[in-house]
Amino acid sequence: MTRFIIGVVMALSCYSYSQNCKFTFLGELNDFHDGSPISSATIYIKEKDKYIVSDLDGKFKIENLCSGTLTLTISHVGCETKTVSYSIAGDTFKRISIEHHVEELNEVSVSASSTKKETTTAQETVIKANTLKKYSALNLGDALKEVAGVSSINTGNTIVKPMINGMHSSRILIMNNGVRQQDQEWGIEHAPNIDINSANQISVIKGSGALAYGGDAVGGVVVINSGRVILKDTLYGRTIIGGQTNGKGYNISSTLNKNYRSGWFAQIQGSYKRNGDFKAPDYNLTNTGLDSKGLSVQFGKKKFESGFEIFYSYLNNEIGILGASHIGSVFDIERAINAGQPLLIEDFSYDINAPKQKITHHLAKANYFKRFQGFGKVSLQYDYQNNQRLEFDVRIGDRRDIPAIDLTLQTHSILADVNLDSNLDRKINFGIMGRYQNNFADPDTGVRRLIPDYDKYDFGIYTTTEWRLNDNLLVDAGLRYDFNRIDAKKFYRISRWEERGYDEDFSDIIIEELATQLLTNPVFNFHNISASVGTRLNLDEKNQLLFNYSLASRPPNPSELFSDGLHHSAARFELGDLRFDKELANRVSLSYSHNTSRLRFLSEVFYNRITDFIYLRPFDFILTGRGPFPIWEYQQTDAELFGIDLTVTYDITDALQWQNKTSLTKGYDLEADLPLIDIPPFSTMNQLRYLNTKWYNFSASLKSEWVFEQNEFPDFNFEVEDQLTGDMILLDISTPPPAYHLLHFYSEATFALSEKTSLNVGLGINNLFDTSYRNYLNRLRFFADDIGRNITLQIQLNY
């Protein structure tokens, strides 16, 4: 508005400077998308150092121009500023298209901190860079717990898998900078291979509402975005250096960005993390070290009308797994549980020995987009991922350095997406996706393959639409179809083949018969329909309702189909089933938010009904040379999950803020009438934060994390006979650990070093009172306590 007034004043004053020149320039400003006139835009005439303003029809007139160059800089509220030049040799008329709704499209953003949501009616929470930086030394899964209703399922402290409303692994889809992460995510011990330092903003979407990314996100979608492109000539970066007392860890991460006004941009980012053995309050957690290296490079050109980007990222993680968790039999587990502390405790070391994981993930992508006037935006993308997973077991002799698991997963995807946004009240988006994936399990491990070699083909087509019915009511809907084909080559022991009854049902897929094994060629096709419909209703300025229904369809993953063998760390046999069909989830969610200047309240409820839900359940025993083992079978059942997540923030004073995040999730197997396993217990987090923006942006917060005991769990305890004595031994593998309460402290301040340089110092103390506890969702809880007090110091330099 101010600009407008200045513009009018300037425009009027223009006439007092008339010269001998006589040409007239007539301009017409219109919207790039729909051609509608842009009124009240400010036009700066460089040669005259004058401002004028366009009229209601988007027109403007410059009189008394001399021949030569005319340079105009056009700006408008919510528009990308555009500069154009013309050579004037007579009276001239020009139609100039400018981009009118940058903010709504969020394509070219001037502020790196602006929040862009991926969905409109789904339960979505955005975690911004300022929060993410606290997790520089940690994992993606740790950072996502900032969102109420998101927990994690851990194997120790460094393998952290995000869990959304009780769902994890294949039921969560992770988009890493526009690419669907493919890294053997079916495995409960396979954490996402993403360097948290490469993320600038993360969206967590509960449920499968984000259909453009996939139709199988029964649990939810995590969207990780790197930094935005700023359209000006600038060079900036940040470096984070941190140290942690627990595990004697240190981390460094650096990002450097170069942007040009012309739209060219480049970014390079690298990080390194290292820690040795963590410590529980009472003992060292031997062999829990980590060595992580990450690198990403990105460059391209991004203008409003078109752009392209080339992106590459590399991550290499070597992760030690608690030595005491290496067990050979159920008797070993029984001894571990009864001992109450790890049976292997050694002095602190940075060494990472077996059992350990060594994972390398490469991701490369290229994309291109072009906007067509009055139509919309067309994007094309190709991406490639190479994931190598090596798992080293405790082995002997020459085989010590040979991994027990050696999987290479390669994925190629092509994607075309069209976004029709010429009418902002009726947006339409559609696209098509093709993917080819090859998994190779190296036989040189000398250990039978955990999952077989396979080729997988995916084809998807989707459309989503968003209708703004009026200022307060918005409706969106989407539909997607996916075809999946998996073509595997798997060896079955003949004994297993017959025990499973496959000799009757699948005799036609045998391609080779060996002495004790059969080579088979299972090929399965799955057709999946997914859909979503939702509405957003603003009741008034303070109150908003979101409703969403989504249907997700997930084909069984390779482990659910093909698992066939001993899962060492769990001391159980796990058997998949070739007969599985896809899993279907119907999820309804309702969110209510209330926002006033002091109080922000968000309540999210959901109900998720899943037919043919696939999960592992104990089924039988097998007596082996290491004694009896329970056999767990993947089974399909009908399940329901429901829950409520609350997030309340209240500004007690301008400086003091209280926040509460509370989450309750319930899950049941409806056929067996049992609670589901691994459902997060009720938890409530309270935080008191003091903020003084005047004194170096200082803040200090005290966070209380209270996790209850999970009192609803399936009793999968079992008894085994000690063959020597004939005694029955009970293995309590089901009873969840007791409730625990932890306090965490965090404080930070930012010091301006120069106009463009600032230094942020953060000091944190996790588990302030060094409390011993075990977490129900940590798979190593049978063997050891979780980690104790950890003092962290982190310095971030922005330049």
Add this chain to the structure above:
Amino acid sequence: MNEKNSNSKTMNINFLNLNSMKTNKFIIKAVLCFALISSFTSCSDDDPDAVNEEEIITNLTLTFTNTADANDIVVMSSVAPDGLEDGVTAETVVGDFSTGATYALRLALSNASETPAEDVLNGDIIPEADEHFFAYAVNGINLTLTRDAGDVDGPDGSKLGVETTWVAGAASTGNVQIRLIHEPSSVDDSNEFGTTTGGSEDFNITFEDVEIDD
């Protein structure tokens, strides 16, 4: 397969010739082309090789020989064609012990899934004796054992338990157990049968209804 490869290569050359095109268009097409090439080259119709399971033990044999009478032999064996680690086992006991007699135990561990069968005891376990330990136990049967002076050295100054001498007491029937523990945190062979903490059991086999006759 080859045909597909050459096709996609031709496509690639076509694109390269179109260097007068706008950079943007070239990039898209190059990318799509790269996608095609990569997909074709990564297709493979070769069948996977069967895994040669190196680490397994298929046969465990305990041969007890009367030190005074070479014809008085008790043989306990456990056979698991898929490996003792996770395969189904079958135990057999041939012969009975004689009251008052002393027996030398000879152990044999082999992987018969390889040809010729691999000697796991001498090939893998004895060379890494400091990481292994054989623990024995009996229940209901009057057998005692001593680890021989010439036994291989095990972890923490213990004796590994591959050379042992057994004495049969009064007539009785019961169970005999042998376990192999890998990387135990601590071992104790002061009671000769042997106890451990930590580590993982490579096998845990119990032979039932073993008899000592008068």
